[in-house]
Amino acid sequence: MALQDAFFAAGLGFVLCLFYSVLRFVLGRSVPALIVCDVLLLTLGALLIRSAAVSRFYSGLPRWYDVLACVGSFFICRSALFPMFEKIRKICLGIFVLPGRLLAKKLLLPLGSFFHTQWKEYREKKRLEELEKKARKRKKRLQNTGRVLYNSK
DSSP states (O other), rough: HHHHHHHHHHHHHHHHHHHHHHHHHHSSSOHHHHHHHHHHHHHHHHHHHHHHHHHHHHSSOOOOHHHHHHHHHHHHHHHHHHHHHHHHHHHHHIIHHHHHHHHHHHHHHHHHHHHHHHHHHHHHHHHHHHHHHHHHHHSSOOOOOOOOOOOOO
16 A cells, blocks of 8 residues: 555656646746745645645555655656756747847847937937026126115115
């Protein structure tokens, strides 16, 4: 019975490995994606082992050999599947992302340079207006020529 439970747990490890590989394939190789994938893997793995122990294993509790079989199966499958998923990911990036980048360079780069020159002209115009405004303020104001009447006694 214990051997049967260990094989079942190894199958769960394989399922976890497939889930993890697909999730890493979709989310990518960034650090936040890695943290999310690892947290989901540990949570789902604990949930699967516990639910399998309650419903399927003969003892009703996850034993150390069940957990060891699941983790061992996960790492063995991971070492076998990781290179394959990385090759598929590189192929998909080459098919979808690189042409998109080239298209963006051809279309958006000239558009960006046009807006950049427009922005520089606008900034220069504003700068000249500010200088003229300051120059008008700096003009000396002459004294008022009108007479001032004082109350005298």
